Amino acid sequence: MIKKIILSLCLFLYSSLAFAGVEVSSLRIGEHDNSIRIVIDLSAKAEYQVFPLSNPDRLVIDINNSDISFKRSSLPKPFGVIEAIRLGQVKGSSRVVFEFNESIKPAKIFMLTPSGGFSYRLVIDVARAEDKVDNNKAINDKKEVTKKPLIVIDPGHGGKDPGAIGVSGIKEKVITLSAGLELRKQLLATNKYDVYMTRDKDETLSLGSRVKKARDKKADLFISLHADSIRKSGTKGLSVYTLSDRASDKEAEALADRENKADIIAGIDLSAEAPEVVGILIDLARRETMNYSGQLANLLVQELRKEVTTLPNTHRSAGFAVLKAPDIPSVLLEMGYLSNKDEEKLLKRADYRKRLLEAVVDGLDNYFDQKSLAF
Numbered sequence: 361m362i363k364k365i366i367l368s369l370c371l372f373l374y375s376s377l378a379f380a381g382v383e384v385s386s387l388r389i390g391e392h393d394n395s396i397r398i399v400i401d402l403s404a405k406a407e408y409q410v411f412p413l414s415n416p417d418r419l420v421i422d423i424n425n426s427d428i429s430f431k432r433s434s435l436p437k438p439f440g441v442i443e444a445i446r447l448g449q450v451k452g453s454s455r456v457v458f459e460f461n462e463s464i465k466p467a468k469i470f471m472l473t474p475s476g477g478f479s480y481r482l483v484i485d486v487a488r489a490e491d492k493v494d495n496n497k498a499i500n501d502k503k504e505v506t507k508k509p510l511i512v513i514d515p516g517h518g519g520k521d522p523g524a525i526g527v528s529g530i531k532e533k534v535i536t537l538s539a540g541l542e543l544r545k546q547l548l549a550t551n552k553y554d555v556y557m558t559r560d561k562d563e564t565l566s567l568g569s570r571v572k573k574a575r576d577k578k579a580d581l582f583i584s585l586h587a588d589s590i591r592k593s594g595t596k597g598l599s600v601y602t603l604s605d606r607a608s609d610k611e612a613e614a615l616a617d618r619e620n621k622a623d624i625i626a627g628i629d630l631s632a633e634a635p636e637v638v639g640i641l642i643d644l645a646r647r648e649t650m651n652y653s654g655q656l657a658n659l660l661v662q663e664l665r666k667e668v669t670t671l672p673n674t675h676r677s678a679g680f681a682v683l684k685a686p687d688i689p690s691v692l693l694e695m696g697y698l699s700n701k702d703e704e705k706l707l708k709r710a711d712y713r714k715r716l717l718e719a720v721v722d723g724l725d726n727y728f729d730q731k732s733l734a735f
């Protein structure tokens with residue numbers, strides 16, 4: 361009897377060890393931009409293989425060292441080109457097989473990192489194989505005008521307001537404009553976004569008018585570019601800010617005060633613009649916008665950390681006037697400290713800014729990929 365218990369205990373331990381890896385917790389399918397989007401929810405990051413097979417047309421998805429934890433009965437029902445969905449276990453890997461009634465190809469495969477209450481997700485977009493595209497369908501698809509997300513880039517300061525001054529004398533407004541132009545170039549090159557800049561030359565702009573421009577354009581996202589300067593010359597690193605009524609810490613509060621002074625420096629009358637901002641503080645729409653801004657900031661930090669030095673607690677919040685659009689997810693990027701000799705040197709270099717902004721584009725791509733998963 362005891363032997364039996366020990367044996368079953370061993371078996372239990374073995375099986376739980378064998379699947380100590382990743383849990384495949386659910387599978388979702390949706391239609392997205394005329395393709396099928398498959399989303400597989402995972403408890404942790406996993407290795408995977410995705411490959412198509414023909415006769416019949418299938419797509420095989422293997423997730424290494426994983427176990428399927430959801431009931432087969434909760435599998436989504438096949439629809440459209442999907443003929444059947446099967447689940448299996450192959451050498452410790454979970455296997456999902458999609459059978460299609462026409463030739464397909466995986467068009468896009470990527471892993472999303474945790475955010476918005478979701479854990480890791482493997483996302484696969486499946487498109488019809490080109491040779492089998494129905495001509496009428498192709499023509500109809502072309503007629504559908506898909507609107508690209510509009511990203512507003514806001515290079516901080518400008519004109520009468522130089523912003524922070526670097527150790528070698530470089531002005532923040534020069535760095536932010538160069539960075540803004542580079543970011544625009546990179547975003548347009550993806551062909552996925554429309555871009556509008558609050559300024560593309562050296563001009564004085566109030567904080568309120570920057571927000572207003574973004575709102576008039578019905579922007580999907582607002583990103584303000586800055587570079588800080590403080591007394592402690594040793595401090596360096598990038599940080600990403602979102603709006604909050606309460607600053608995340610003293611430094612964030614002091615920074616917001618410095619940035620919000622831009623209007624005073626530029627000699628702009630704040631009283632004319634204040635009411636628009638005040639009423640916004642109780643707007644319900646803001647809550648959702650702030651959630652999105654938070655998600656966006658985290659995704660940016662994730663990518664930027666790989667490329668550049670970041671401040672501890674890289675995502676911070678404070679009451680920045682420029683982030684107060686109630687309906688547009690907004691972030692403010694402090695790209696680094698011009699008061700730090702090394703970082704100033706880096707920020708003056710086009711190749712460094714290019715690398716930094718490539719990470720920003722990756723973060724923005726992840727953000728819009730996640731947003732389109734809202735089904």
Ligand SMILES: [Zn+2]
Pocket residue numbers: 516517523524532585586587588619
């Ligand atoms: Zn600034």
